[in-house]
Structures are given as structure tokens and as C-alpha cells.
Amino acid sequence: MLDNTPRNRVQGAWVAPLVGTVLTLPVGLIALAVGGLSPMACDSCNDADAKRFDMSFDTAFTVLQVGLAASLALLIVSWCLVSDERAERRWLFALLPIGTVLISLILFLSLVDWPS
Numbered sequence: 001m002l003d004n005t006p007r008n009r010v011q012g013a014w015v016a017p018l019v020g021t022v023l024t025l026p027v028g029l030i031a032l033a034v035g036g037l038s039p040m041a042c043d044s045c046n047d048a049d050a051k052r053f054d055m056s057f058d059t060a061f062t063v064l065q066v067g068l069a070a071s072l073a074l075l076i077v078s079w080c081l082v083s084d085e086r087a088e089r090r091w092l093f094a095l096l097p098i099g100t101v102l103i104s105l106i107l108f109l110s111l112v113d114w115p116s
Contacts, residue, residue, distance in 0.1 A: 067104020
């Protein structure tokens with residue numbers, strides 16, 4: 001008789017990556033929307049303020065994009081660890097992406113030279 005049941009399969013291992021994905025994707029989309037709509041904050045700036053804002057925005061938006069890409073990579077790693085027997089590692093890699101998105105958003109907001 002053939003035994004087709006997978007061995008070393010951990011019950012409920014998909015819960016951690018699912019929780020990480022459900023938390024990360026909406027917050028990541030909100031962070032991207034905040035970053036994308038931020039240039040409108042300087043629509044009525046004079047030339048000097050607009051130049052300072054543009055220079056700081058370019059760097060800050062790059063930091064945001066790299067952070068969002070890193071969080072996506074961490075989400076992929078968390079889904080690849082579903083068959084791992086260590087629950088701590090699965091939960092760590094499932095919750096790291098949300099922290100990465102939040103840190104990236106905070107860095108973005110602090111790097112931009114907002115007009116006064």
C-alpha cells in the first residue's frame with residue numbers, strides 16, 4: 001500500500017505567512033500611496049522650496065521603494081519556510097515585512113524636506 005501523505009509537514013504552518021501577508025500588503029499599499037501623493041505637498045512652493053523638496057524627495061522615495069522591495073522579499077521567504085519545523089523562524093520572517101514597511105515609511109517621512 002502506498003502512503004501518499006507528506007512527511008515532516010507541520011500542521012498550521014501557513015498561518016504565520018498568511019498573517020504577515022494580510023498585515024503587510026495593505027500597509028505597503030498605503031505607504032506607496034503616501035509616497036506617491038507627497039509631491040502634491042509642494043504644488044504651491046516657490047522655486048527655492050521646490051528645489052529643496054525635489055532633491056530630498058528623490059532620495060526619500062528611493063529609500064521607500066527599496067524598503068518595500070525588501071518587505072516583499074521577506075514575505076516570499078516567509079512563504080518558503082512553510083515546511084520549516086521551527087515556528088519561531090516562521091513567525092519572525094512573517095512579521096519582519098510589516099516592520100520593514102513601517103521603518104521605510106518613517107524614513108521616507110523624515111528624509112523629505114517638507115515645505116513650511
